[in-house]
Amino acid sequence: MEVHFIDVGQGDATLFLGPDFTILVDAGRHERNDVVPYLKNHGVSNIDLLIGTHPHADHIGQMDKVIENFDVAEVWMSGDEHTSQTFERVLDAILASEAEYYEPRAGETFHFNSALVEVLHPEMLTGDLNDGSVSLRFVYGDVKFILTGDVEHSERDIINRGYDLEADFFQLGHHGSSTSNTQAFLDAIKPDVAIYSAGANNSYGHPHVEVVNRLKNMDILLYGTDIHGSIIVKTDGQSYTIHTERNGTIQADHNDNEQGESKQDNVEETRRSNNSSTVDCIDINNASLEQLTAITHIGDARAAELIELRPFQSINKLTRITGIGSGRLNDIKEEGLACVN
Numbered sequence: 001m002e003v004h005f006i007d008v009g010q011g012d013a014t015l016f017l018g019p020d021f022t023i024l025v026d027a028g029r030h031e032r033n034d035v036v037p038y039l040k041n042h043g044v045s046n047i048d049l050l051i052g053t054h055p056h057a058d059h060i061g062q063m064d065k066v067i068e069n070f071d072v073a074e075v076w077m078s079g080d081e082h083t084s085q086t087f088e089r090v091l092d093a094i095l096a097s098e099a100e101y102y103e104p105r106a107g108e109t110f111h112f113n114s115a116l117v118e119v120l121h122p123e124m125l126t127g128d129l130n131d132g133s134v135s136l137r138f139v140y141g142d143v144k145f146i147l148t149g150d151v152e153h154s155e156r157d158i159i160n161r162g163y164d165l166e167a168d169f170f171q172l173g174h175h176g177s178s179t180s181n182t183q184a185f186l187d188a189i190k191p192d193v194a195i196y197s198a199g200a201n202n203s204y205g206h207p208h209v210e211v212v213n214r215l216k217n218m219d220i221l222l223y224g225t226d227i228h229g230s231i232i233v234k235t236d237g238q239s240y241t242i243h244t245e246r247n248g249t250i251q252a253d254h255n256d257n258e259q260g261e262s263k264q265d266n267v268e269e270t271r272r273s274n275n276s277s278t279v280d281c282i283d284i285n286n287a288s289l290e291q292l293t294a295i296t297h298i299g300d301a302r303a304a305e306l307i308e309l310r311p312f313q314s315i316n317k318l319t320r321i322t323g324i325g326s327g328r329l330n331d332i333k334e335e336g337l338a339c340v341n
Contacts, residue, residue: 001115001140003233005171006038007225007245010199010206011058014147014171016138017042020113023049025136025147030061030086036069038230046071048112050099052090053149054133055082056301064093072099079103079125080132104134106161115140120158120165121151128323130174130301141237143168146189150174152299155185165189168240169233172196176207176224179299183214193221193233193242200226204300205290212250222250281339284318285311295338297328314340 004015008028013035016023024047028035050072052060066072067090075094081087094101106123109116121135133149135158144167148155151173158165165188173180176196194215198206207224215222223231229245282291284306292303305321306312315338318324324332332338 001143001235001237003138003145003169003235004038004042005195005197005223005225005231005233006035007230008032008034008197010175010202010204011061012053012149012171012175012197013038013062014197015039015042015044016115016140016145017044018113018115018140021049021115022047023051023112023115023117023138024066025051026053026059026149027062027066028058030057032061033065035062036065039066039070044070047073049074049076049117051076051134051136052078053135053147054078054129055080055084055087055090056129056150057084057086059149060090061086064089067093067097067099072097074100074102076102076104076134078122078129078132078134080127080129082129106158118163120146120161120163121148121154123157123161126154126323127325130299131323137163137165137167140235143235143237143240145169145171146191147171148173148180150177150180150299150301152177152179153297155180155182159184159188167191169193169195172207172211174206174299175202175204176211177204177300178208178210179293181211181214186214186218186220191220193223195223195225195231197225202226203289206300207250224250281341282337283341284315284338285340296331296335297324298332298338312340 001018006013011029012026013028014025022044047070052063104119106119106121108119116139118137122132126132130150130152131154133151135148135151138145146167167189170189170191172194175198196207227248227250232243234241282295289303292298292306302321309320319329
């Protein structure tokens with residue numbers, strides 16, 4: 001089997017190409033057109049299973065093109081809905097095709113000939129597009145891979161379900177964000193190799209320096225599409241080799257002076273930008289995306305949505321953001337970082 005972690009910039013697309021199965025997890029960004037050519041260049045003619053982990057445009061961006069260009073037998077999605085044109089295009093493509101549609105749930109297992117697919121998440125619809133990401137463990141012989149889309153806080157739910165999470169490879173959650181990839185989750189997976197998909201010099205600072213250092217301290221090999229290009233793992237089910245499009249080294253502090261600040265760094269920068277020693281909060285109507293992610297429960301996707309929804313008249317209006325309910329709103333207010341000036 002070959003597993004291709006395709007370089008699609010700041011997005012995700014992972015191809016499992018086996019002797020008797022073809023599975024594609026996510027399909028890159030909506031404003032690019034690189035997934036279909038990549039698949040064709042590697043001899044793909046039909047797809048047994050196409051998975052959109054969640055409805056954000058950096059994950060399902062080219063799913064409609066994939067469906068239109070290949071014979072797709074089955075499509076899986078989380079069941080969460082989005083109002084974006086990208087999501088609508090994907091739904092239209094599914095309906096116009098002959099593909100079967102399914103929404104997998106935690107605890108289910110499926111055989112695709114010699115591949116075993118175990119569903120780790122979600123257990124039910126969460127209403128949170130990131131935390132509702134379809135999360136999977138792929139088993140081929142004795143070699144195992146875990147992919148979790150953009151799951152954040154639900155990592156602990158996956159752990160608490162008591163599944164066997166050990167795997168040789170872990171595709172870092174949320175492009176290597178510090179809102180995912182917790183120490184507890186890494187301890188449960190015990191991967192030999194971690195791989196993330198992110199765009200070069202991306203504005204989110206992915207992978208976050210906290211995660212890179214965490215992996216380094218655990219002696220986990222780290223590869224990234226921003227540094228190595230497309231990454232291909234080849235395995236006979238017993239051993240594996242890793243091939244990269246280009247050479248490079250991921251430094252533990254390679255983003256430290258650019259976009260990879262810790263949350264505390266973001267908070268301190270926000271305090272400085274307010275130019276007042278008496279202001280000790282993040283103004284949600286003026287803060288940058290990176291500064292907003294310092295607020296609890298506000299990851300990259302929610303920060304982007306927050307910016308689109310501005311202005312907010314009060315902190316209470318943060319419930320307009322997908323996945324921010326009364327419970328998370330209370331957490332944000334108790335933390336005391338978010339404010340409206």
